[in-house]
Amino acid sequence: MNIxxxxxxxxxxxxxxxxxxxxxxxxYADKNGFALRPHIKTHRLPAFAKKQExxxxxxxxxxxxxxxxxxxxxxxxxxxxxxNIIGAAKLDRLAALHDRVRMAVVAxxxxxxxxxxxxxxxxxxxxxxxxxxxxxxxxxxxxxxxxALELARMIDAAPGxxxxxxxxxxxxxxxxxxxxxxxxxxxIEAAGIKVPVVSSGGxxxxxxxxxTEGINxxxxxxxxxxxxxxxxxxxxTLDDCALTVLMTVAxxxxxxxxxxxxxxxxxxxxxxxxxxxxxxxxxxxxxxAKLSEEHAVVDLSACTDKPKVGDRVQVIxxxxxxxxxxxxxVHLMRGNKVEQVVEVAARGKSN
Amino acid sequence: MNIxxxxxxxxxxxxxxxxxxxxxxxxYADKNGFALRPHIKTHRLPAFAKKQExxxxxxxxxxxxxxxxxxxxxxxxxxxxxxNIIGAAKLDRLAALHDRVRMAVVAxxxxxxxxxxxxxxxxxxxxxxxxxxxxxxxxxxxxxxxxALELARMIDAAPGxxxxxxxxxxxxxxxxxxxxxxxxxxxIEAAGIKVPVVSSGGxxxxxxxxxTEGINxxxxxxxxxxxxxxxxxxxxTLDDCALTVLMTVAxxxxxxxxxxxxxxxxxxxxxxxxxxxxxxxxxxxxxxAKLSEEHAVVDLSACTDKPKVGDRVQVIxxxxxxxxxxxxxVHLMRGNKVEQVVEVAARGKSN
Numbered sequence: 001m002n003i004x005x006x007x008x009x010x011x012x013x014x015x016x017x018x019x020x021x022x023x024x025x026x027x028y029a030d031k032n033g034f035a036l037r038p039h040i041k042t043h044r045l046p047a048f049a050k051k052q053e054x055x056x057x058x059x060x061x062x063x064x065x066x067x068x069x070x071x072x073x074x075x076x077x078x079x080x081x082x083x084n085i086i087g088a089a090k091l092d093r094l095a096a097l098h099d100r101v102r103m104a105v106v107a108x109x110x111x112x113x114x115x116x117x118x119x120x121x122x123x124x125x126x127x128x129x130x131x132x133x134x135x136x137x138x139x140x141x142x143x144x145x146x147x148a149l150e151l152a153r154m155i156d157a158a159p160g161x162x163x164x165x166x167x168x169x170x171x172x173x174x175x176x177x178x179x180x181x182x183x184x185x186x187x188i189e190a191a192g193i194k195v196p197v198v199s200s201g202g203x204x205x206x207x208x209x210x211x212t213e214g215i216n217x218x219x220x221x222x223x224x225x226x227x228x229x230x231x232x233x234x235x236x237t238l239d240d241c242a243l244t245v246l247m248t249v250a251x252x253x254x255x256x257x258x259x260x261x262x263x264x265x266x267x268x269x270x271x272x273x274x275x276x277x278x279x280x281x282x283x284x285x286x287x288x289a290k291l292s293e294e295h296a297v298v299d300l301s302a303c304t305d306k307p308k309v310g311d312r313v314q315v316i317x318x319x320x321x322x323x324x325x326x327x328x329x330v331h332l333m334r335g336n337k338v339e340q341v342v343e344v345a346a347r348g349k350s351n
Numbered sequence: 352m353n354i355x356x357x358x359x360x361x362x363x364x365x366x367x368x369x370x371x372x373x374x375x376x377x378x379y380a381d382k383n384g385f386a387l388r389p390h391i392k393t394h395r396l397p398a399f400a401k402k403q404e405x406x407x408x409x410x411x412x413x414x415x416x417x418x419x420x421x422x423x424x425x426x427x428x429x430x431x432x433x434x435n436i437i438g439a440a441k442l443d444r445l446a447a448l449h450d451r452v453r454m455a456v457v458a459x460x461x462x463x464x465x466x467x468x469x470x471x472x473x474x475x476x477x478x479x480x481x482x483x484x485x486x487x488x489x490x491x492x493x494x495x496x497x498x499a500l501e502l503a504r505m506i507d508a509a510p511g512x513x514x515x516x517x518x519x520x521x522x523x524x525x526x527x528x529x530x531x532x533x534x535x536x537x538x539i540e541a542a543g544i545k546v547p548v549v550s551s552g553g554x555x556x557x558x559x560x561x562x563t564e565g566i567n568x569x570x571x572x573x574x575x576x577x578x579x580x581x582x583x584x585x586x587x588t589l590d591d592c593a594l595t596v597l598m599t600v601a602x603x604x605x606x607x608x609x610x611x612x613x614x615x616x617x618x619x620x621x622x623x624x625x626x627x628x629x630x631x632x633x634x635x636x637x638x639x640a641k642l643s644e645e646h647a648v649v650d651l652s653a654c655t656d657k658p659k660v661g662d663r664v665q666v667i668x669x670x671x672x673x674x675x676x677x678x679x680x681v682h683l684m685r686g687n688k689v690e691q692v693v694e695v696a697a698r699g700k701s702n
Contacts (some may be wrong), residue, residue, distance in 0.1 A: 140604060253491060
C-alpha cells in the first residue's frame with residue numbers, strides 16, 4: 001500500500017521524522033540527567049508509548065483515566081495521571097488501575113486529597129500522589145509554598161497515600177519555574193517531608209529544561225510529532241513535523257481559491273501565532289484562510305503554481321494533539337510506503 | 352439512572368427542548384411550503400434522523416460518505432451528500448450506496464462530474480446530481496449562472512446521471528440568496544433543462560427562509576440542538592439549547608478562578624461572537640476564559656455565588672456540531688432522568 005491508495009482526509013505519520021524526534025529528546029534528557037516521562041495525549045497509541053519507553057523514557061503521563069486504562073490494557077505499567085481525580089466513579093476506576101499497574105496522580109486542593117484518603121487505605125500498597133503547583137501560567141495548581149506544604153502534609157500523613165513530589169504545568173519561563181519549584185521544595189523539606197520528584201513539562205520549552213533548576217522529571221507530549229504551533233514557538237522547524245493530514249482539493253471556485261476536503265473536523269480550530277489553519281507542504285505560500293466543519297478554504301493569492309481539483313496535499317496542522325483525537329486511525333509511513341495502519345486506541349478517552 | 356450517576360465530561364440532550372426545536376422547525380417548513388432536509392452532521396444519530404423524518408422531513412443531508420454509510424446501514428433511504436465526491440475509492444463507495452438507497456450528490460466543477468459520468472452509466476438507475484452555486488459566502492460553488500448552466504448541461508447529457516437542481520451553502524442574506532438562485536434557475540431553464548429542486552441551507556437564517564424566493568428545499572442541522580453561536584446569531588435563545596456538556600469543577604486555585612474537567616477535547620476551540628468558550632448554565636456570569644486540551648479555565652470575577660471543587664455544571668458549547676463529534680456517546684435526558692445512553696454512530700466519519 002502506497003500514499004496514493006489512502007483515501008482522504010487521513011493522518012500520515014512520517015516514521016523517520018518521528019524516530020528522529022524521539023531520539024533527540026531522549027538524548028537531551030539523558031545528557032541533562034532528568035527522566036523523560038512522555039505524555040501520550042498526543043499520539044494516543046500504546047505502541048508508540050512502548051517505543052518511547054524502549055528508548056529510555058521512565059513511565060508515561062496520561063491526562064485522563066480513560067487514556068490510562070487503554071495504556072494499562074496494552075501493557076504499560078508506570079502511569080502518572082496529571083489530573084485531580086474526583087467522584088466515586090473515577091476513584092473506583094483509579095483503584096482498579098492501581099491494583100494492576102504502578103499509578104500516580106496529582107492534587108492541588110484538599111477535597112481531592114480527601115477523596116484519595118477515603119478510597120486508598122492500604123499502607124502496604126499506597127497510591128503515589130504529587131502536588132500540582134502553579135508557576136505562573138494560571139491554570140491549576142497551589143498558589144504558594146505554604147499551600148503546597150499543607151497538601152504534602154495531608155498526603156504524607158495518610159497511610160494509604162505516598163507523597164511523590166511536586167509538579168507544574170504549564171510552566172512559566174524555564175528559569176523562573178525552577179526558582180518557584182525550588183522554594184516550594186525547600187519549604188516542604190524544611191517540614192521534614194522528602195520531595196523525591198520535581199517535575200516540569202511542556203514541549204515548547206523542552207530543550208530549555210536544563211535551565212530549570214532542580215527538576216528530575218520532564219513530561220512532554222507534542223515533541224513526538226511536533227506541529228505548526230511548536231515550530232512557531234521555536235521547537236524545531238516545519239521539517240521536524242512528523243504528522244500531516246493528507247487532503248484532496250475538492251473545489252477550485254476561483255483563480256485564487258481552493259477548497260480542501262477537511263475542515264475543523266479534520267484540522268481542529270486551534271489557532272497558532274502564525275495566520276492560517278495549517279501549513280500546506282506542497283504549497284507553502286498558500287494560506288488556509290477559513291475552516292468550516294468539512295471544508296478548508298485556501299487563499300492561493302501568493303502562489304505561482306496552483307493545485308487543480310483532485311490534487312492531493314499534505315497539511316501540517318496547527319495543533320497536532322487535538323487532530324489525532326479526531327481520527328479513527330493513522331497511517332505509519334516510510335517514505336511514500338504505508339508500513340502499517342493503526343487504530344487510535346485512546347481516541348476520545350477524555351473521561 | 353439519574354444525572355448524578357453520569358461521569359464527567361459527558362453530553363446531555365434535553366429531549367423536551369430538542370423535540371420542541373424539531374417540531375417548531377418542521378411546522379415552519381410546512382407552513383412555508385418547502386421541504387426540510389435535516390443535516391445529520393450535528394447529531395450523527397440514526398434514531399434522531401428517523402425522528403426528523405417521522406415529523407415530516409423529506410430525506411436527510413450528509414456531508415461525507417462515511418456519514419451516509421452509517422445512516423443507510425441504519426435504514427435511512429433518501430440521502431443527499433452535499434460534497435464533491437472525488438477519486439476511485441469514494442466513487443466506488445458512492446456506487447454501493449446508490450445501489451441500496453436513494454442517493455444524490457453535488458458538483459461545482461467539471462472534473463467532479465466527469466468522475467460521476469465514468470462511474471454511473473445506467474440510464475435505468477441514474478444518480479441524482481445537483482449543482483452547487485456560490486451565493487456570496489466564498490466557499491464552494493460555481494461563480495456565475497453560465498458556469499451553472501455548463502455543469503447542468505454535462506449532467507443532463509450523461510445517461511447515467513440526472514440533474515436534480517441547484518443548491519447553495521453557506522447562503523448570503525436570505526433575499527439576496529433567492530435573487531442569485533432565481534437568476535441561475537432562469538438561465539438553466541431557458542436552455543431547456545428543468546430545475547426540479549432549489550435548495551438553500553443553514554440554521555442561523557432558517558426562520559428567514561420564507562424571504563428566499565423560489566426555494567423548495569432547506570437543509571439545516573444545528574437547529575436540532577442549537578448552541579451558543581446560534582443564540583448569538585438570533586436563532587432562538589440559550590433556553591432553546593438542548594445539548595449541554597456536564598462537567599465537574601476540578602480545581603479552585605484562586606478566589607476568582609475555577610477549572611472544569613474538560614477543555615478543547617470536550618468543548619472544541621470554535622469561537623463565538625460572544626467572548627468565552629461556552630455558557631455555564633448554573634453560573635451565567637462566569638466566563639470560560641481559556642481552554643487547554645482537558646481544562647477549561649473559568650473567570651468567576653463577575654459571580655457572586657461561586658462553585659466549589661466537586662460541583663457539577665452544565666456548559667452550552669459555542670458550536671455543538673464539533674462537540675458531538677468528540678464524544679463516544681450522548682445521554683438522552685427527560686428532566687434529570689437518563690432515558691437512554693446512545694452511541695454517536697457517525698462520530699469521526701469525515702471521510
